[in-house]
Amino acid sequence: xxxxxxxxxxxxxxxxxxxxxxxxxxxxxxxxxxxxxxxxxxxxxxxxxxxxxxxxxxxxxxxxxxxxxxxxxxxxxxxxxxxxxxxxxxxxxxxxxxxxxxxxxxxxxxxxxxxxxxxxxxxxxxxxxxxxxxxxxxxxxxxxxxxxxxxxxxxxxxxxxxxxxxxxxxxxxxxxxxxxxxxxxxxxxxxxxxxxxxxxxxxxxxxxxxxx
Numbered sequence: 001x002x003x004x005x006x007x008x009x010x011x012x013x014x015x016x017x018x019x020x021x022x023x024x025x026x027x028x029x030x031x032x033x034x035x036x037x038x039x040x041x042x043x044x045x046x047x048x049x050x051x052x053x054x055x056x057x058x059x060x061x062x063x064x065x066x067x068x069x070x071x072x073x074x075x076x077x078x079x080x081x082x083x084x085x086x087x088x089x090x091x092x093x094x095x096x097x098x099x100x101x102x103x104x105x106x107x108x109x110x111x112x113x114x115x116x117x118x119x120x121x122x123x124x125x126x127x128x129x130x131x132x133x134x135x136x137x138x139x140x141x142x143x144x145x146x147x148x149x150x151x152x153x154x155x156x157x158x159x160x161x162x163x164x165x166x167x168x169x170x171x172x173x174x175x176x177x178x179x180x181x182x183x184x185x186x187x188x189x190x191x192x193x194x195x196x197x198x199x200x201x202x203x204x205x206x207x208x209x210x211x212x
Contacts, residue, residue, distance in 0.1 A: 004041065005034065009056045013037060013064075020065035025088050028068060032084030036068055074164070080121045087160075089153030095210045096147040102139050105158050105206075106132055108199035111192060112165040119174045124161060131158050155207035162200035169193045 004010050014033050021028050037059070045055045070076060072085040109132045116124035134154050141148070168174040169189050176192075177185045 004052045004056070005038065007053070007056070009053075010037070013056065013059055013061060016061035017064045017068070020061050021068060021085075022088050024065060024069050026069055026072065027086050027088045029084035033064075033068070037064055040064060040067075080123050082123055083126055086127065087153070087157055089151070089156075091152045091156075093152050093210050094149035095152060095155060095206060097150050097206055097209075099139065099146055099148050101206065102135060102148055102150070104199055105155075105203050106135050106139075108162055108196060108203075109135070109158060112161055112196060114176060115165050115169065115174050115192070118176050119168065119172075119178065121168070124164060127157070128161050131161065150206075152207060152210055155203050159200045159203040159207070162196045162203065166193050166196040166200070169196075 014030060014037060017033050017037065018028055018030070021033075040059065041052050041055050044058065045052045048055065068085060071079065072082045073079055109128045113125055113128040113132070116122075116128060131154055135150065135158075138148050138150050138154070165174070170193055175185050175189045177183075
C-alpha cells in the first residue's frame with residue numbers, strides 16, 4: 001500500500017477530499033485523510049478482489065469527505081476519538097485584544113482541558129490544548145504592544161469548546177472527581193459550568209469586535 005500512497009492519483013485524491021471537506025466547513029490534517037482513504041482502498045480492493053491501484057479509479061472524493069464529516073460530527077457516537085478534523089477558518093482576520101484580557105480565555109481553556117481529560121474526551125483535550133498554544137503564541141508575538149492580535153478562528157473555536165464542556169458538565173455529569181461520592185464536587189462543578197458559559201460569552205464579545 002505504501003507505493004500506492006506515493007502515486008499521483010492517490011495524492012490527488014487526498015487534495016480533492018480535503019477540498020470537499022473545506023466545502024463542508026471542515027479542515028482535516030492530511031494524515032487523517034490518508035488514513036481514511038487508505039482504509040477505504042484496502043477494503044474495496046478486498047471486496048472486488050483487485051489491486052489497490054485499480055481501486056483508486058473508483059474512489060469518489062465526496063463520498064470519503066462525507067464519511068469523515070459524519071465521523072467528526074459531535075453528535076456521532078465515538079466522535080470524541082476523532083482527531084485531526086477541525087472547523088475550517090475561512091475568516092483570516094484577527095481581533096486586536098488588550099493583553100490583560102487574554103488571561104481569562106487561556107484559564108478557561110485550561111479548565112476545559114482538565115475536564116475533558118478527566119472524562120475521556122481526547123479530541124477536546126487536543127483541540128483545547130492547540131487553542132491555548134495558539135493564544136500563547138499570539139500573546140508572546142510582540143511583548144511591547146498593549147494589544148494582541150488573536151485570529152477570529154481561534155476565538156470562535158475557543159467559545160465552542162467552552163460551551164461543549166459546559167454542556168457535558170450539565171447533561172453528562174462531567175466532573176473533575178467522578179468517583180460518585182458526595183464531597184462537595186457537584187457544587188464546584190456547577191460553579192465551573194457557570195464560569196465556562198460566562199467565559200464563552202466573553203470570548204464571543206471579544207470576537208464581535210472584529211466587525212467594529
